[in-house]
Amino acid sequence: MDTFIGLMSGTSLDGIDAAVVRFPPGRVELLAARTTPFTRELRSELLALIQATGTDLLDRFGELDHRLGRLFAEAATGVCDQAGLEPGRVAAIGSHGLTVLHRPTGETPFSLQIGDPNLIAERTGITTVADFRRRDLAAGGQGAPLVPAFHAALFTRAEQARAVVNIGGMANLTLLPGSEEAAVTGFDTGPGNVLLDAWIQQQLGQPYDRDGAWAASGSVSEELLAALLADPYFTLPPPKSTGREHFNSTWLQDRLRGFELEPEAVQATLAELTAASIAVAIEREAQGTTELIVCGGGAYNPDLLQRIGARLPAVKLSVSDDYGLAAEWVEAVAFAWLAQKALEGKPGNVPAVTGAAGKRILGGVYPGTTGCGEDSKPE
Structure with missing residues (x-):
């Protein structure tokens, strides 16, 4: 399978960009792309979490991680439908998630993205690659930019x-x-x-x-x-x-x-x-x-x-x-490309950009359920 999906939600907080793409040698073949917009209510909730306002932050973090995971899965399914593509024909989804806090310097550098990749893999049936930033951070890099x-x-x-x-x-x-x-x-x-x-x-x-x-x-x-x-x-x-x-x-x-x-x-x-x-x-x-x-x-x-x-x-x-x-669509396509690199066992970072100690394979792989039986996905 040579078809990948990229999912990206950036700091503009306007929605989720989804792209279905292939990578023939030396070029990009974009098969379909669409944006799933955030509602005004969801955007307000995300801003409140990012700006750390209100109480029960951990509860809200967990809830929004789940809700966005489901929304990312819907975005992937929707762009598959747009492309006329069966999930079983997709090699992997590359999901950046949505960054809620990025602190790449100091004694304890970290970067937090939400949009649970377990839910994306489970609800689409497609292997999902996510959590791209933290391996670069572990290697002494900034974890960004990755494109x-x-x-x-x-x-x-x-x-x-x-x-x-x-x-x-x-x-x-x-x-x-x-x-x-x-x-x-x-x-x-x-x-x-x-x-x-x-x-x-x-x-x-x-x-x-x-x-x-x-x-x-x-x-x-x-x-x-x-x-x-x-x-x-x-x-x-x-x-x-x-x-x-x-x-x-x-x-x-x-x-x-x-x-x-x-x-x-x-x-x-x-x-x-x-x-x-x-x-x-x-x-x-x-x-x-x-x-x-x-x-x-x-x-x-x-x-x-x-x-x-x-x-x-x-x-x-x-x-x-x-x-x-x-x-x-460039950023969504970039994360499809990074998913391909991860499955190929090839590095996806540029140490001269991020400051990492060396090239690293980025992203955790969350296996899909396609082909595992009729009851493998929720209705």
């Missing part, structure tokens, strides 16, 4: 220095030197859409800034931008990774104190923050970059792309769609 290995496999071109940026809730950068002698590197640059989404939700009650139109209507506050960029994270050397535990509404409100700005000016400044942090990272770590390939939800934000392009005028700006893979 650079896939970016390297898909986008590396000989003698051409490229970068790939995935702009989801957070933004992560992969630097492809185009030379076998130079290492692939990468790291999280900082917030992608997370602050933009949070601000427009707070001010206008909208889930996100469609096409960046609201940000485009405002004027950037250079003073606020400087205050935001003064956060020490932006000047940390790689390897580094981050998440909502650092960049969130509280972080923003703390830095807005003393500023009296129109709401759209704040939105424009947050868009410029995302663009600036990406551009500065490329200028600092990969000055020879000739092309930047954008994927993730941010690839469909023309205002954000214009801001990035203005800061990198000598760099060709592309989206992954130009290379045959729609930007919105």
